[in-house]
Amino acid sequence: MEQLYFTVDILGTVAFAISGVLVAMEKRLDLFGVGIIALVTALGGGTLRDLLIGNLPVNWTTTLVYMYVILGSVMVAVVFQSRLKYLRTSLFLFDTIGIGLYTMVGIEKGMEAGLQPLICIALGTITASFGGVLRDILCNEIPVIFRKEIYATACILGGIGYFLLLKTPLPPAYAYLCGAGLVIGTRLLAVRYGIALPDIYRKRL
Amino acid sequence: MEQLYFTVDILGTVAFAISGVLVAMEKRLDLFGVGIIALVTALGGGTLRDLLIGNLPVNWTTTLVYMYVILGSVMVAVVFQSRLKYLRTSLFLFDTIGIGLYTMVGIEKGMEAGLQPLICIALGTITASFGGVLRDILCNEIPVIFRKEIYATACILGGIGYFLLLKTPLPPAYAYLCGAGLVIGTRLLAVRYGIALPDIYRKRL
């Protein structure tokens, strides 16, 4: 179980790092810029969460494994850049798994800090999505998650599901897995069936 | 008194949240994007201030009322989007009152942390203006307060006035109100009479 958790966490980190590399290379940044964008994409969400709840020094300054994994991913991604497009589906899958897991990690950290469910869900969503927001800001784009994808919405649904399940006799570990599954399932279904948030704009605004 | 303070604080939060909604909708963000921009606009200044002085976890993770007020404002603003333009004057007034109050809250937090007046004024200005800066960055604009409005300048003047009044026999509570009034008055007068900062650029630069 521990090992499965760790494996998926690392896969999520790899996917986030590579998504950073892809955006940075589209902007033709240099090697350093690509590396930084990868780091920020993979570590940004957890960093903001730790800052907000005062969990300092932030996690990645004391656990080096994430940094090695990210820098390794950058090197592999740069070397095999022309083949990355064939991995698009796998990357999307890793990314989605990463989001599910990061959401639950964020929620758990909020609970450890004694915060209320609504805030925990916000922290989970921040953990899963803020890295991508920073990636897009650094590349001078309006963050993609504000524009078109069911992404944060999946995190919020998963978080709500988790807190509802915690009120049932289900063991917490199962609620945790179901929460992550709900995030992942929502996103996969939304992308598969082209579901988007309801359009809030009146015609002829 | 307490109740007046609370009422104005909430009105300021509503005004900041709605100003976020307006900018986000101009950029045609989706519902989630609009909500986030509203949250960031209303909470961003206080968050940065709390981070800088180490007041962690930051305020809004432990007091839920702000979050409810903001999310409620977003819903109302989205539903009544076509009528928001008629409220432009009221919104400007709330916003200005919010700035005055947020400035004083920031100054007070700095004083509680034992910091010097100059730094307290900086923290007050950050509290009042950084939410708008973040809003503009997330929407990929150069922050409006760097370009054309007497805004932060009003915060700074109010802060200076407050510290000067503290040296007089006036009770601190009055100095506090005068400080907030000075921020509000400066901004209203500047907008009413089109006063701007002096132009620093030489012709034919």
Place this chain on the structure above:
Amino acid sequence: MEQLYFTVDILGTVAFAISGVLVAMEKRLDLFGVGIIALVTALGGGTLRDLLIGNLPVNWTTTLVYMYVILGSVMVAVVFQSRLKYLRTSLFLFDTIGIGLYTMVGIEKGMEAGLQPLICIALGTITASFGGVLRDILCNEIPVIFRKEIYATACILGGIGYFLLLKTPLPPAYAYLCGAGLVIGTRLLAVRYGIALPDIYRKRL
């Protein structure tokens, strides 16, 4: 020695502040905007570093000298704006010295917090380069250091050199100076001979 250190630190702060003024004036920001960009450029790197390692309240809220130096630099730079171009070489030199020193300050703070060398080097690089990143983001540009200059790379090389020298019998103070010198030397040589990071893009991508 102490005095030399202090002098160079102040010169670096001046150079960072003026580089902020130059970018902000190119964007035609108003006086307040120019001042904020100068403050952010000079203080941003140290602020992020202090946040990440939990060194709160951050340094500049308790030591006022930096703020005075920066505000003074802004005034001088605005008044003598038409002559700044003649100082381009001196400014570049100050800036480079500032980077060397800021890198070492960041590394030292990381070591004081008991962090590993890799993280200390990251913190040194952040201290030296994040102010410029924030400056460019606030001015709505892709940060220049992600695109074309040997800058952060110089910080990283200097940091590596410093940790290698610490393993020799050389006194730590000399290792410190050599580290700073390595940063400065790398950048000067790179700019003088037009050395850039290797191009990572395949032709006909």
